Amino acid sequence: MIKDTEVVSVQIDGDRYHDTRHARVETDHIWRKTWLLAALESDLQKPKSTVTFDIGHDSIIISRANDGALYAYHNACTHRGTRLLEEGVSSSPLITCPYHAWCFNLDGQLRGAPDPNSFTAGLPGDRLRLKPVQLETWQGFVFVNMDRDAAPLSDFLGNMVKRAAPYQIAKMDLLEDQTVSVDCNWKAMIDNFSELYHVDHIHPQHKRFVDCPNASDELFENGHTGLHVPGFVTDSRYPVPDKPTDYQEMQLTALGIDASAFHGRVADIPAAITQAKREQSGRKGYDYSALSDEQLTTVFQYNLFPNIILSGSPEGLWMMRSRPHPDDxxxxxxxxxxxxxxxxxxxxxxxxxKQTMHAASGNSEITNGRVARDCFGHEEILSGSKSMTETIDQDISLLARVQAGARSSGFDRAWLSDQEVRVAHFHDVLNETYHKAGLIDAS
Ligand SMILES: [Fe+2]
Incomplete structure (x- = not known):
């Protein structure tokens, strides 16, 4: 394990998963103080485009104004506070309040209001522009920060910038956009994606394409973590099979390699994949020149504190974002x-x-040239009418039970294995905030 910071304690009580005081502290000291991944730059390429990002009771508009620049501001009319835009991607030259028709330019400036002479105090532009929010971009993602005094995004991301640099994330296209509501605290979702300890038990299919026991963890400043899992191999806890597994066969075939040539020599598959990718680099549409041989066959995952999971390979990525319910x-x-x-x-x-192996359905509806966002409840995953891929569905099927148990008076605090060191790191950083707010004793 590589770490640039020390895990000093692991105090993970059950209260933080349901207590409203913890949620209020998180709102004031995390959601309103931290850089948050809010949008895709590809949704904001054209002037007049807007994206809204909702986090708790806050909603942020990100826009590409006519001057070509990106702006971010609160989605609340400066007249009486009305939410201006619904959540989602849209395009319009102006933002008009649906209540009294105050009108704003896409840089957030007030353009006009009906009956301006009825405001005896006038309509001062500085006071009435939409409240600005800090904005920066990285790897094709737009980040916002409601704290006007926050340090630059690069300071916050630290080593993550270097780790993600060889991957061409900014060049990746959006294939599917899904949102599921779940009956668990937002941190239970992050915990789930911060350890592989559960994988052998609830994701039995993984033994056919990754080697979790040989995964390596990384811990970074500010609560970020990393994970690298050897891919194109089978789980080293089990005997190497005589012939490629179904997943390996699919992976070999996708690169034009005859899978039957690997009967009796399954352990040679990663080297063959690496060689094929190197040979195809620069002539089959992919440029692997910035990636090491190991990176060509490794599944990476970078968790950005507090709520982002970037999990993928050189050819594709899942961006998963856990967001709290505003009230519960x-x-x-x-x-x-x-x-x-x-x-x-x-x-x-x-x-x-086009490959579609990264998508759950591969048949997303297209609206105005973009895949439509599909929103559903976890019940639809349980019933099988919706899917976020087999693996994520398996996780979601359990999280309501995790939440229920963590709320029980019979659970006081977690007892973690070394395989859950990224869970510990995430909560150690959270604990600093809880401690300052008087919610927990010193760690
Ligand atoms: Fe899982």
Whole structure:
């Protein structure tokens, strides 16, 4: 394990998963003070485009104004506070309040209000522009920070910037956009994606394409974590099979390799995959020149504090975002963007050969040239009418039970294994905030 910070304690009580005081502290000291991944730059390429991002009771508008610049401001009319735009992606030259028709330019400036002479104090532009929010971009994502005094995003991300640099995340296209409401606190979702200890038990299919026992964890400043899992291999806890598994066969075939050639030599598959990717680099639409051999066959995951999971490979990525329910700490939302690096025609790629193995359904509805956002409840996953891929569905099927148990008077605090060191790190950083707010004793 590589770490640039020390885990000093692991105090994880059950209260933080349901108590409204914890939720209020998180609102004041985390959601309103931290850089948050809010939007995709690809949704804001054209002037007049807007995206709204809701987090708790706050809603932020991100827009590309006519001057070509990106702006972020609170989604609350400066007249009487009305929420201006619904959540989602839209396009309009102006933002008009649905209540009294106050009108704002896309840089947030007040453009006009009906009957201006009826305001005896006038309509001062500085006072009445939409309240600005800090904005920065990284790897094709737009981040916002409601704290006007926050340090730059690069300071907050620290080593994550270097780790993600070889991957072409900013060039990936959105293939699927899903949001599921779940009956668990937002942190239970992050905990779930901060350890592999549960994988062998509830994701038995993983033994056929990754080797979790040989995964490596990384802990970073500010609560970020990393994970690298050897891919294109089988789980080292089990005997190597005589022939490639169904997943390995699919992976070999996708690269034009005859899977039957690996009967009796399954352990040679990663080397063959690496060689094939190197040979195809620069002429089959992909450029792997910035990636090491190990990176070509490794599944990576970077968790950005507090609520982002970036999990993927050189060819695709899941951006998963856990968001709290505005009023009920026992509920939350999981957003999942499936992003895919499509073969670049300039590098000999054939754009019609779109892979879909990263997406759950691969048949998302397209509206105005963009995949439509699909919102549903976890009940629909349990019934099988919706899916976020087999693995995520398996996690979601258990999280309401995790939440219920953590709220029981029979649970006082977690007891973690070394395999859950990223869970510990996440909560150690949270504990600093809880401690300052008087919710827990010193760690
Ligand atoms: Fe899982």
């Amino acid at each position: 700490p026992s509920k939350s939302y999981l957003d999942k963007w499936t992003l895919q690096l499509n073969p670049d025609p300039a590098l000999g790629g054939a754009s019609e050969h």
